[in-house]
Amino acid sequence: MRTGIGYDAHPLVPGRKLVLGGVHLPFDEGLDGWSDADVLTHAVIDALLGAAALGDIGSHFPSGEPQYKGISSLALLEEVKGKLAEKGWRVVNIDATVVAEKPRLREHIDAMREQLSRTLGIDKGQVSVKASSNNGLGAIGRGEGIAALAVAVIEGEL
Numbered sequence: 703m704r705t706g707i708g709y710d711a712h713p714l715v716p717g718r719k720l721v722l723g724g725v726h727l728p729f730d731e732g733l734d735g736w737s738d739a740d741v742l743t744h745a746v747i748d749a750l751l752g753a754a755a756l757g758d759i760g761s762h763f764p765s766g767e768p769q770y771k772g773i774s775s776l777a778l779l780e781e782v783k784g785k786l787a788e789k790g791w792r793v794v795n796i797d798a799t800v801v802a803e804k805p806r807l808r809e810h811i812d813a814m815r816e817q818l819s820r821t822l823g824i825d826k827g828q829v830s831v832k833a834s835s836n837n838g839l840g841a842i843g844r845g846e847g848i849a850a851l852a853v854a855v856i857e858g859e860l
């Protein structure tokens with residue numbers, strides 16, 4: 703058994719779609735970034751890569767590469783799942799927290815768990831997503847961006 707941690711943050715800007723855990727949330731701003739900037743999926747990817755000691759998201763999917771421009775981060779997560787499977791790793795569970803002042807996430811949490819678990823080919827009960835806020839503190843607290851943290855446990859026969 704191995705464990706990994708992931709963290710990510712992206713700024714909120716007008717004129718972008720807001721995608722969290724592969725779910726499109728209706729909101730007047732979206733996260734800025736090279737891919738769809740799905741901060742939750744990025745944190746999950748880093749937690750999985752970290753658990754397997756396979757580097758980080760930037761080393762596998764560099765910003766600036768044309769093939770990753772605007773790509774759904776679920777596609778990146780699926781690739782990472784394959785990289786772990788090649789090494790004999792299976793995902794045991796994921797626990798993630800999204801830190802956002804707005805919009806309200808609660809009604810979308812279940813759909814995020816559904817998307818992430820389906821992409822990883824595991825049960826929804828193995829994927830936890832929680833919503834938190836910075837209670838007004840700092841840039842995240844002012845609603846200038848959204849952050850996410852994730853922990854992953856994987857197992858294999860090494």
Ligand SMILES: [Zn+2]
Nearest residue numbers: 710739741744
């Ligand atoms: Zn990111």
